Amino acid sequence: MTKQATLYRMKTAEHICPFGLKSKHLLKQQGFEVSDHLLTSRAQTDEFKQQHEVKTTPQTFIDGKRIGGYDDLRRHFDKPPAG
Numbered sequence: 001m002t003k004q005a006t007l008y009r010m011k012t013a014e015h016i017c018p019f020g021l022k023s024k025h026l027l028k029q030q031g032f033e034v035s036d037h038l039l040t041s042r043a044q045t046d047e048f049k050q051q052h053e054v055k056t057t058p059q060t061f062i063d064g065k066r067i068g069g070y071d072d073l074r075r076h077f078d079k080p081p082a083g
Helices: 018-029 042-052 070-076
Strands: 003-010 034-039 059-064 065-069
Touching: 003 018, 018 034, 018 070, 034 042, 059 070, 065 070
Parallel strands: 003 034
Antiparallel strands: 003 059, 059 065
């Protein structure tokens, strides 16, 4: 069975979140199929953050459970903090 993860990350004409790209790469390294949801405006990003009561993006969900941002994802996979 394929492991599934859902990633919400910011990607606008002015900015592509580097931590979103790192999160996506890490998930793929760990054998996950990533459902990649792009937040393409500041308003959309702010709405997402408010809805999920989080301060930052990206946010990763595995099996419907919020793992968190890139550092949280690294901890989830028992990886050392990003330096």
